[in-house]
Amino acid sequence: MRASTLQVKRSLTTSARTPANDKKRIAVIGGGISGLTSAYRLASQLPKDRYDIVLLEHQQRLGGWIQSERINLPSTTDGATALIEKGPRSIRPAGLAGLVMLELVRSLGLLERMLKVPKTAPSAKNRYLYYPDKLVKLPSSISSLLFALVKLPFLRSIVPGVLGEARVPSRFQRPKSESSSEKARLQQRELIEDESVDSFVSRRFGKGLAENLVSAVIHGIYAGDTRKLSVRAVLPYLWEAERVHGGILRSMLPAKRNKRHRPLPDAEAAVKAAKQDRLKAIEKELGKDMLDSFKEISVYSFPNGVQEIVQALEARLAESQNVAVQKGDGVTSIIADNSGKVLLRTGKGETIEADRIISSIPSSQLADILPEDIELLHLKHNPSANVGVVNIAIPPNVVSGYKHIVPVQGFGYLIPRTTPGNQDGILGVVFDSDAIPDQDSSNASQRPVKLTVMMGGSHWSSLSTLPSEQDMKDRAIMAVSTHLGIDSSLLQDSSKVAVKATLQKECIPWYTVGHPVRMAKLHEALMKDAILANKLTLVGASYTGVSLNDCVAYATEAVEQIVAAELEGEDSIVTGLRSFAIPPVAPKQVKSTTKVNVNAGNTRPSTAPQGLMGPTTTQFALVRGIHTQMRALSTSRPRSHDCKSTSDPISLHDPASEEKKSTKSLNDILLDSIRASGPMAVSTYMRTCLLDPMQGYYSSANSPSTSREVLGSRGDFITSPEISQVFGELVAIFYLARWQSVGAPGATRIVELGPGKGTLLADMLRTFATFKPFMATLKRIQLVETSEGLMELQLSAIRDALAVAGKTVISAEEESTTPNGVVVEWFPSIDMVPVHAEEFTILTAHEFFDALPTHIFEKGADGKFREVLVGIKPKSAITVLKPGDTAESVKLREKEELGFVLSPTPTPWAQMLAQNNPRFTHLKPGQRVEISPESWAVARRVGELIAGRPAAPPSSLSKIAQTTAAVGSAEAEAEAQLERERLETITKTEQARLSIVSQGGIGLIIDYGDDKAFGNSFRAFRHHQLVPVFESPGNVDLTVNVDFLHIKSALATTDVRYLGPLDQADFLVGMGLQMRTERLIKGKSEQDEKRIKDAANRLVDETGMGVQYKALAIVAAPTTGGSGDNINNHKSNQAPERNNDVDPDVYPFEFQQ
Structure with missing residues (x-):
């Protein structure tokens, strides 16, 4: 191969450059579709006499998760084969990202090899769900969707939610009378909010749609759990529809007829306009004829699969004199160089000097090879899906013996989270022979029947050991046999049917709640990094989108920015994450050496995502954008946990047992409680925020319903x-x-x-x-x-x-x-x-x-302690409420916020804990003191557990009671007798307690x-920073x-x-x-x-x-x-005299206090 020859001829060492070879080098780490696109675009746009490009891939093959393979079919005499896909299987030519991919395909000379599937084909029109025990055909248009909602039993329950969606309040709805400063402040806050897909859909459409339809769609794209994934990252269209139009259905109305319509802020509008400009530019470049030829195309692929794009890219790179492709030797570490360059060390011990790096490898792998003194935020935050892919190919001569071996025609089917009996964790099945019908033969009678069974993903997220290859085959055969009625004995006969199983480990990153904000912080951190700011660019599925179209589009955009920086003196810092910037930054128009100018602006993941099951189509248009981090409320008490055996590691969590969740945030719940019952003690506020069963900071930490971590570098504090x-x-x-x-x-x-x-x-x-x-x-x-x-x-x-x-x-x-x-x-x-x-x-x-929950008290000028409470935030920092004030007497306002207030009179807690405690008599008026009776109770229990016996009764019980009866009277004698009996009982109880051998x-x-x-130590932490104690209750750590x-x-x-x-x-x-x-x-x-x-x-x-x-x-x-x-x-609370033989020193070292 030419690339191998180049590797021998071209030095990749760190030796000093000679004047004759004073060229810059750009290294691309990772040979998946993002890395290949980056290297190809760089080679096409940068002068070959001034720049060298090196691509490093640790595997012996290129293409990443794109894995097309042509296999020999059994029981055939003519050497028939079948093309199977172990990764992406088709591409959708829609949206800006889809057009960028088309331009790439055209530049590689692959247009003539395309296999196009029209929108009228069965695979484009017919898609199914398996629920609860049969295949159910989904509608392929909005009109058929409305018909199906009435006809299909499992969808009928969601009709009220769909019809009523337009009336559901928008989380972004605000009064028109708000001030411009308040509007600007809330618009800024909207940029950092998020929600889970499940929460968004449930809030706007109801649980039925979320659980029975959307969960299946997300299984097909991300192999993920809608309760964890971010709606802003996964389905941004829906998030923007609510934010701009006030609802999903309302987005179909003209702005003038929609009372909830709000224009985007200027900065975001500028970014959106730039995106439209780029779309028009690429449409103009591709030409009307080409665009028209794809208007009626659903998806496309190639005779030898999507791998043909990879092969074409590899061939073009091999032809470039300034490109070296190094396979089988990945980067193991990145080292900063005092000269302003960076060094890449490979697994085989080679050191490569580079002026810039484009990293297309998974973000968690990048985190492991960065210099130890460089910590880029959130690279390891998102988990990824482990997916089992089982390809089944049935030769045409075997198929001919059956009337309809597959009972339906279409793209395939997905399985919702709520489908019962799915213990094998099946995500869905693709009918590959229908999806790209001409891939094996243009003659229908000579085509094999091909099925791909997808399994795992979120179903396997808690497994300590992933299934074996044979186990995956058995699960796939069982699923296909049960769902489609295909004879399992036939599928198990290797002489008649080919079955291939592949475990794709960590193949699809999960954009969990808060992903856009985390990427904004990563973008900012990289821009400010003294070493990597103008050296490192991030591309790939870890950041900006998991589809092939997104990977190609964002890699193309990043390269355009690098080229502009290198050749035209534009901003030298190219993070690859500019679309996440907060506040949004409208891009500059940059001249490009490529025919297609797609280099600037916000190209958030397309509204037509594609994943395991291929691109989505119009039947999923209604549910194409749902997710935001609004956790739900449960008033149920947390259930107790028995010990779990090693054979049942996942049984600690049972989502099915959770009660119906509310859509209110914890902040709103607290405000409602205060309006109804008045201000609450700080201890009550702490307990609710930290330990609420569903939304509490600790109770919900690392739970399936939220991705939030509390400990470590990715949490809020480190221990x-x-x-x-x-x-x-x-x-x-x-x-x-x-x-x-x-x-x-x-x-x-x-x-x-x-x-x-x-x-x-x-x-x-x-x-x-x-x-x-x-x-x-x-x-x-x-x-x-x-x-x-x-x-x-x-x-x-x-x-x-x-x-x-x-x-x-x-x-x-x-x-x-x-x-x-x-x-x-x-x-x-x-x-x-x-x-x-x-x-x-x-x-x-x-x-x-x-x-532990803590009360706060403040000493007044009259010497009395009043309790600091949590109430509706007054205008001043502290307000003394007048006796008789009630929630009904206060006019509720939209802008109500939590804040501190003082109790109008001393509370019982103030009297008991502060007023009568000699420790606090020295305090001056206005000073505060924090007291935690719960800490006292916990400490007492700690003492009992360590001592191995219950605590002694209060000393007051052993005191002789005073009597007013006359001395020597019968009444006095009776009282004395009762007192002796009481003390005797106490003595016996205490003797029994002390007789316990511990x-x-x-x-x-x-x-x-x-x-x-302490008096002023009550504080809150978030992401290792101090924040206000009333900021986002349930999401911050409260402490004293x-x-x-x-x-x-x-x-x-x-x-x-x-x-x-x-x-x-x-x-x-x-x-x-x-x-x-x-x-x-x-x-x-x-x-x-x-x-x-x-x-x-x-x-x-x-x-x-x-x-x-x-x-x-x-x-x-x-x-x-x-x-x-x-x-x-x-x-008298005095410990007995210590015997060093039986009770040695507490500390095994000399201690002075």
Whole structure:
């Protein structure tokens, strides 16, 4: 091949350039359709004497997910073959992106080889759903759609929703009287809003359409879940229809007849106009005759499949003297060069110097090869679909023996999420022999029947192991046999039927809710990056669209911008993501050396997406754009979670059991509650925002209904365990030291409050695994968690960590029969975690107390404390409500927002927690104090779990009651007798409590705070930044500083003793941080050594985490049991005198407080 020769002749090393060869080099990473298009366009438009182009692909073939293959058919004597597609199978010539693809096809000389399918063909008109147990033909026009809504039983229920859509309020509707500044502010906010496809369709059309039709369409395009995908990214047409026209049906009305119509802001209108200009330009270039010839064409392909485009591109690149194509050697790292260039290091050890890079590989792969000191936002945010593709080809001589081996003609069928009995996770089936009928023969009697079964996607998102090739074949045969009535024994006969199975791993990126905003942030981050700003351009399906048309169009646009920058001095920064910019930027018209000028403006993904099942057609026009992140409300209490066995990893989440969801945002729900019942305590606001069953910040974290993460670089905050594994290792060593010092109890359990992703627990377990005697005693792990999404992550982390020690996760029922098993259980609250005297308890509460609901009080000039409440935002920062004010007396306004108000009089909480507490008498008028009774209750329960026995009763109960009866009277004697009996009962109860023989335990509370109360620490975080506490309730992390003195007062009522708090830095250094870090860096590279040291230093930074975070150690305090003296000690909250032999030091290092 010519390309191979070029590779030998052309040096790709980093050696210094000679004057004779002072050429710039542009490297294209990835040889899929986006990379090939980029390289081809660059080679066509840049001067060959000034620029070299190198394309690097790690596979031995080009084309990415385009995989056309011609196979030999069995049981034939004439050598008949069949063309099968393992990826995209056809292309739709519509929209701007479709025309850009047509221009590419024309430039490659492939127009004459096209196989065109007219809109009148059965495959263009007939598409089906399989629901609930049969094929149902979908309408192919708007008129037939209305007829089908009445005729088809499963669609009949959506008729009211469709007919009433025009009357559904728009989320963008605002009063005409609003000020220009308010209008501008809200328009800016609209640019960052989003919603799931399912939420959008359900809100505007009802659940029926969302679940029975749209879920199937999204299965065909993205193999994804409508409850997770972004409507703005996936179906932008619908989002814009509501935003501009006030509804989907209203978009069909002229603007003058639509009272809800709102023109786009000027900047967005300019972008849209530029897009129209580009569309007109390319239409003019292609010519009227060519456009007319495609008006009645539904889709097209080629005799040897879509792969012909790839082959043509490869051949053109091989003919270019300034292009090198390097296959079988991908880029493993990108290195910044002080000279202003970048270096690419390949898997085979070659180093390539480049002036620019175009990356077309998946964004998650790019993140792995970027320099460690460069962090581009959100590259790893979106997950991707794993799809099983099974091609079935039945030779014509076998087909001839059946009257109709496939009972219907058409493109194929899709399967909605609601179809029962779809345990195999089938997404849909394409009738390939109908879709592109002339691909194998122009004679219908000589054509094989070809079917492609798609499976997996969102159905497999929770599987730990993907199905095997044979398993996929079996599932496909079962589906085709059940759905189409084809004899399964025939399909299983390899001598008669060809069946090929392919697992396409991470083949379709899922644009989850918030994708456009994340891409805007990535665009901004790349523009500001000191090293890569004018070096790196991003193209490909990870960012701008998954269809072939989108990939080609956006790669073409990016190259046009690069060419303009290189040859005409335009902006040198080309991110490839300009269409996502916030605020939108109208592009400059750029002269191009190509015939087709498609280089500027906003080319958001076309409104005619295509995916696994091929392009969508008019029958899906009504549902072509639905998704926005408005989470739904459920008033149901979160159900309790039993331990899940290893054979049932997905059973933690059961969407079918969720109650019907409301479409109101949490902010609206809170406002409604305040209007109805008046202002609420800050603690109530925190509890609702953080723990609401459906929309709470923690409850819904990582759930299938939302893509939002709370922890780590992609979340809102990062914790010590996420920074360095050393943190978890040292905590584990701390626990091991105590376990050994008290005699190595024979049964142990681990309890963690709010385990997050399970990172800390996993690091501890891996450390424990190195000490087999301890692991032999580990019986159970009990976790307090409310988020089902986080439970899944925790389960995975625990399972992997336990496997290191040869342990498995089991249910409580399996405990007696599985000696190497560890019971794992989840509890929605700490109150439900049982006290186990017979097991040594290790309890961790890391960054847990800071999120517990807290009251805020303010001292008035009269010395009385009033409670700070959450109400309707007044004009001033704080307003004292007058007694008698009611929600009915306040006129509701559209602009109502949440804000702080003061209670008009002291509330019971203010009286009980602040007014009567001597700790706060010194406060001056206007000062505030934060008090969390829930933290006190949780701390008391922590003490009980560690002590292995219930807490002592309040000391007030043991005091002798005063009497007014006369001394010596019968009444006094009776009262005295009752008092003696009461005290005797208390004594017996206390003796019974203390007689419990407990294995004891140890615990750590690690959080930010101090041994004091705080007054103004209530705050919110989002994306690692401080934000207002009322910004987007349920989407931000609410937190307060921890009052450790308050916690210790609760612990003092239990049979534990505590020491601290001490700075996190002191704790980690005392536990051997330096020694462990030095051990980790041995044998590491210079970069790894720096990373490990930086992480360790961050944990002990005396200007940050090292002193802001405190550690409070808690251990069980052994008692002699049963004596009256001991009881009296407990009554006075005084721990008994310690015996170092049975109760050693809390910290295994010298500690001074």
